Amino acid sequence: MSTNHPVTEDIILKIENVNRTYIDEDDNQVEALQDINLSVRRGEFLSIIGSSGCGKTTLLRLIAGLDKPETGRLTLDGEEIVGPDPQRGYVFQQGGLFNWLTVEKNIATGLKARRVYKKNKDLISHYINLVGLTGFEKAYPHQISGGMAQRVAIARALINNPKVLLLDEPMGALDSFTRADIQEKLLELHKKNKTTMILVTHDVDEAIYLSDRIVIMTPRPGKISEIMEVNLPHPRDRGSTQFLAIRKEILEKFHLASALPQPEYTI
């Protein structure tokens, strides 16, 4: 029952009674999030899974400060989240790389935006090396593969040394081999930097493979239905009986939790 990461009960991020509704195209009020309460432990790898429309991305955007809750509050180390901040790094599903900048300049963006570029120039090559992109410093985003682009996006967020790294389905658009490659990279970075990571995904295997805890969300209204601990040692074997047991448990929960069966989860 031990994990590789020493997870303490030290809470870094607190989400209390958060509600978020929005009006859709047909003028209907949609409850994207309802009564969300969640405490994220310092240094943990937390995954949020659920079907589309369950509000998992909305929740991540609230943590990033890109969106605001209607009621309730979010605090990072006791400080209320009011807007985007380099303390909370964000990696989008489709990179969002600046296509007019080279790999190295994309990664340096955070330093420039915070006006600390001159002092920290040396960090750039460190982070390029960290995500394994040495030799591609001068390449433009269209010249590299999708997997490499995501690694650039991850390095770009990490160079600000964020307290929390938010990952919004960063492997969603990748093929399965590249996906596995990025997953290894994330685990390695997590181990090395001890950054708290929050990953939004709809891939159950990915969540089990990477996470210390898994938050299961259900849609309409977007709610947390359960939080599961994954107490397997790293590196995890996707074919092991424990792994498969957890997977079965989660999938069953989905059928129980959802009003309608979700075909995208029948694997």
Add this chain to the structure above:
Amino acid sequence: MGNVSQNYTSALPIIKSKLSKKGQKLISKKEWPVYFILTLAGFATAIASNAFIKQIADVEIKVYNVAGINLTFNTFYRFVLGLLILIYGISGIYSYFDPIRRSNFAYRAPFRFAVGIGLGLWDFLGTKLLLLPQPFFPGPAKILEAFIMEGDFIWENTLYSLRLFVVGFSLGVVFGIGTGILIGWFPKVYYWVYPVLKMTGVIPAVAWMPFALTLFPTPFMAAVFLIIICAWFSIAGLTAQGIQSTPKAQLEVAKTLGAKTSFLVFHVAVPHAMPQIFTGISNANGFAFTTLVMAEMMGQPGGLGYYINLSKVWSAYYKVFASILVMAILFSLIMKIIAKIRDRVLRWQKGWVKE
């Protein structure tokens, strides 16, 4: 020997891929002389046509003394053609030793030949056979007379045009990009300014001429004003479009990286809009040339347009052609410089967009 030719053959695909033009072929050293002779033959024909066929057009052949040498426009014309032969001859010999340069030289040979033949025909039909009415279609040699006669004056007028263009156009670009950024970034500015821009943007700049001439103390400033507004509106419109089309994800990423508004505008939105900004600049460039010449023809104390007007009054059509020739060279040069700047700024697009 066998080895060398084998290496050469295996390198062929690589060399071929470096040929930039469509329909361009690789030329061997053996084929080269054909193209070399072809290039020079056209201009040689033009010289022959000028020197050996008797002129029947009633055109006075004046003798000018330039730097101690007595010149007529005919000898000057032949001298210029000779200079072209010399330049192309040297570049041809230089190109002989490199497969890429050789192919590029050969690629241009038929066109250069045609230019030479064209000049010869023009001369022949005009001043020799009088098939082209004189003095409306002076021969190529006669046009060059303008440069021997009053080269200084043409140079002065060229500089005047250039100054007018540089001042007007660069201010137009600055105002255009500035306004475009404001319109594209702030919805309030867009609401109030964009409709005005849309309405005034369709008016040809020269329509403001009477107004400009009365409002500004000097004709130069009036012309600068006209060039500014013609560049301003088209650049502002496209800049605004480019700014507005910045992907939300890129702006949000920048925010989470610690970017404040000025960073978002100048390091995200503006670089993203650069391709459109340059489209605006190229469009504006064409309008600005038109406006420049029109303004000069309608009330400037100098410039190439002014020179055309002045010459027209004296029915000196060869001078009109001389002025047009200078415009062609000057405006192509300006376009080329702008294209170079664009390629430099947008070098990240290389291999990403179809060229």
